[in-house]
Amino acid sequence: MPHARSQTENEIDRYVKQIQQLHHIPGLTLAIVRDGKLIHRGNYGLANLEFSMPVSDDTVFPLFSSTKIFSVVAVHRLIEQGKLSLDNKLVDFLTDLPEAWREVKIEHLLSHSSGLPDIVMYENLPEAEAQQAVYAQAILFKPGAQFDYNQTNYWLLNRIFQKIIGQTLSAYIMETQFSGTQTSAFFEGNHLAVMPNFASGYNNAGDKLTKRNWHFPHYNYAAAGLSLSMNAFLDWNKKLDAGALLSASGLVKLRQPFVYAKPRNFAHGWDLIELNGVATYGFTGGMATAYRQVPQKKMTLILLANAMFIPTVQRPGLDAIVNQLLTMADELP
Incomplete structure (x- = not known):
């Protein structure tokens, strides 16, 4: 009742x-x-x-960039296991980087302080072509200097996961965070896909609603490709609270503020927003x-x-x- x-x-x-x-x-x-x-x-x-x-x-x-919540937990899980460190440089895992990218660290990717150009500009291209295009762009500032949100950070994290554990970041998330709930938790970049219980997306910027026809490439699923039901999300949150996904100390490390040269409130992967003097943490995606x-x-x-x-x-x-x-x-x- x-x-x-x-x-x-x-x-x-x-x-x-x-x-x-x-x-x-x-x-x-x-x-x-x-x-x-x-x-x-x-x-x-x-x-x-x-x-x-x-x-x-x-x-x-579809969660859009709220997908990063789960990608960040996955990264900190590898850190807890000693397979990765916030201080690791990208070149510890990726050997094909432009010279200007060689000082970028994992912590810079998580805090959006890498200064890297945004691969989202080339998301309609195959991965090899998108990589070539973004590598040709100049780095924007010294890593750690300021906050500059971009999707390149999570494309690189996905490549690093493939080097370390032989899996994409999205596959690792499904295996370690959503075992057995694939019908209510899955990665899908095509928002016009026909899936059980999949909500139709709508554009509401004008006077008339239109069908949302967004698409995220598979190679950047870690940035914006996860879809969940509320039931699946609540089950995941229960596991997080119980320490089944990260230890209490790992969650504290995730929430630790990153110190930028140009101040901005952000933690090591999640946004940090003060509400009436109280710290809150999380992420939003697609303004939805x-x-x-x-x-x-x-x-x-x-x-x-x-x-x-x-x-x-x-x-x-x-x-x-x-x-x-x-x-x-x-x-x-």
């Missing part, structure tokens, strides 16, 4: 539906966990407009998905949508929405 919803849960529902309407989001799902207990969960709207399919606990959403931990409050929020939360003067962006939801969640019983 469903429990009676508290006033705060109803307020969260009203806020989500308001935001959903403001941003023209067909469907989304939200879960908030505190101290291992699910304190709020809701499915809102439609996973597929054409067939009026409602969002369910099993609806699978978000994962945020608040260790001080033992709270985690997961939000997955099938269209983008595009910020304007009248509409808050995804980080602001997550902050508001976390603030409201403080009042949940």
